[in-house]
Amino acid sequence: MDPRYSVQDVVCCALCKTAVAPIYCNVCHTHLCSDCVGNHFSMDPRLLDAPCLITDIPTTGYDYLYNVSCLSDEEIWTSGHNEIIKLYNLKGKLLTSLRTKSAQMPQDITMTRSGTLVYADYLNRSINLVSGTEIQTLITLRGWKPFGLWSTSSGDLLVIQNRDDEKQTKLVRYSGNTQKQSFQRDEQGNMLFSSDSTYTVHLSENRNLDICVADNGAGAVVVISAAGKLRFRYIGTPSTTREPFRPDGIITDSRANILTSDPGNHSIHIIDQDGHFLRYIHNCGLQNPYGLCVDSRDNLFVAERKTGRVKKIQYYK
Template sequence: MASSNSAQDVRCDICKDAKVQMHCDFCHVNLCINCIGKHVSDNYDNHRIVAYEQRDTISIYPRCATHKGKSCEFHCKKCNTCLCSFCTTVADTHKGHPISVLTDIYISKREAIEKDIDELAHIISPTFEEIATGLESEIANLDKEYEKLSFVLSKHGEEWHREINNIVDKMKMEIEAIKIKHTNILKNHLDEMKQKQNLIQETLLKVNRIEKSNYVSMFIEYSSKNKELSNFPPKFQVTLPTFSPQTINTKQLNELFGSLTPLSITKDENGYKLKKLSAKELLREPKLITSIDTGFENLQSVTCQNEGEIWTNARNNSDMKCFDSGGSLIKTVKTESDAAPFDIALTRDGDLLYSDGKSRTLNKTINEEKEEMIRLKNWVPKQLCITSSGDLLVTMCSDDFTQSKVVRFSGCTMKQTIQFDNEGKPLYSGNNKMKYITENRNLNICLADSGANAVVVVNKAGKLRFRYTGHPCTNNTKPFQPIGITTDSQCQILTADEANNCIHILDKDGQFLGFIGNCNLKNPYGIYVNKNDDLYIAENTGGKVKKIQYLK
């Protein structure tokens, strides 16, 4: 099924008849070639005519409320108002007021939002999830703890005779009442935590929508709630009551039988702390945990979301196989074109994506039903990556194998193209070789360019951060040849050096940290690190997927 965003299915908004070819990103109007002149014939000087496929890629600045047809370029801090150039040069209304460039505020706010999203998703939300899990566990264990207390009481009661049975029953009722009170306290506390969790998730969704939006006004109006959301309610410390038995004295049964301490409740304002990402060290000797024989020759890629579903694909084979953690084959999916996929990836919902070079399409499988998402022209889709925001990164090469680029899709819409550095030079080698791609936790985009024998890392905006071209080692006798690439919870970058049968480990800034090369690797290709920092390696020779522990 072709993308619903195809220009072939859309008509010009002006003549209503011709097929759309262009788009005004300022006015949000679809245009055919013949109607462009009609659309720009007014006095507006802000029309931005782009190819239809490139629509919604330009930042949309607010229109000036005072000067018709003008876009705002500045912001008055005192009046908290967006201004156009005429407002700042002609009108005296804002004379002497502190004026800022709107682009600077937009960039600053976007960076702040990206940090907020990362903090909400990876620190604040996991902290509340951990607290809620602990409270649920505590509530679940209450019955056992109170059963122990009741047992002690009953045993002591058995030493007394019938005359004290009434006292035993009475005190059991007290225990039950305390238990109910204890349970209600913890449940109320849990409800409070879950309400905060829901608020965090709602905030995260809103901020994600802003981050994906092209409307600068939304960024200007954005105000971070992270500080407010990271404030914890007081932590309850509830002490279980205890039973203190007394020596039997039939004359003073009520006094001597014993007593229950009351439920002790205290509040610790500083009881909860934000979850910190624990630093993990590299193991001196990585450990081979599991080896799965996929039955593939020329195994290429491996990916997984959990231990139960490990997906693989191979060169010259249209099958994509899914295995469980024990190595048993769960299911097999074939490509629609019956050609071998270049790469596979899993969405956050667990749907399988694959790139098909024969049909130049990106496809999704849902319950083994295949759906065409995107069809390209003049470019061949290669390797894939799903980002933390749910976007799809695709490496592509031109039909003549002279150019390569990275394209970001949001759904079926092209959102970003990364191809050249600040000097207009290609970031990536122009050939048909593998270019596996991944996103780091710091939102850097990391690409293993096997055609250039280098790992190329750019930031989210597509600006070059560094290139890594290998590290000297006595065991590495052949030139560095990066194939697969992945990242872990420490923002470390791992890349498979197929020629030297090892894995290079770098920090987020490209500094070499070490090798993984003592697990009898055979031409490592695709690699993947799961949320537990387990490393999966697809061996091109032999067709095995190896699971390796490399962090303490």
């Protein structure tokens, strides 16, 4: 039994969310009911029981480190609480740095399939492409500001946007600078995403083309189909966390699993493409994990907000 609970507490199963959970998995620190325990231990046996730290990469010059994006298996772009975006190798050597066009902090960064860096400038309302030392403004928003940013497998850009009055948030798909789709409400007319700009919103496209959004303000991972239909909301596993679940970074891997950072609990949640919890990464000395990316071998890179370090972690066998 989890030592943080007494016999008077009613703890629900982390998988089905309804049944009383008398079983506790000491590997994943997960509560399970008898019906779900078999499913839990059969879930993706390729996942390591204890993920291992491969490399610990220091960055410099950031009061807080927010984002990381893989240029290749050997190089990563980073951004934090200033206007400088930096490229490092895995030994922590600074290869290049650039200042945003507006000299404002980038809200998010992403890589296109061709290796072009793209960043969102919240205060300048713009989406910008970086080519060498040149920065080109691709999209300038009116009445909205960009939050999260993702370059899709088809070459489109997905942009989470917050309205100036902070009362609405929407997700927009662009081909170049042309808007193709806009998603804001579910089939019942409810808002898909929270609208408080004091919280972060990041996103990633999965292999099945679902769009996975880490909505920090809502305390949920919101997953919609490519057509904008709400598939599920993952709200964490409250029975196994000390602080409220507030996801920040999010990434998907080659096996369509979804990984999201949980800074308040110093952990990463791994769920499958249908929203079923698989396990945590809560070792490797993680401290306030924020931005996430994966390389071509499904190694995970984790940007730690306060330490300014990027940790490369192996989580598959």
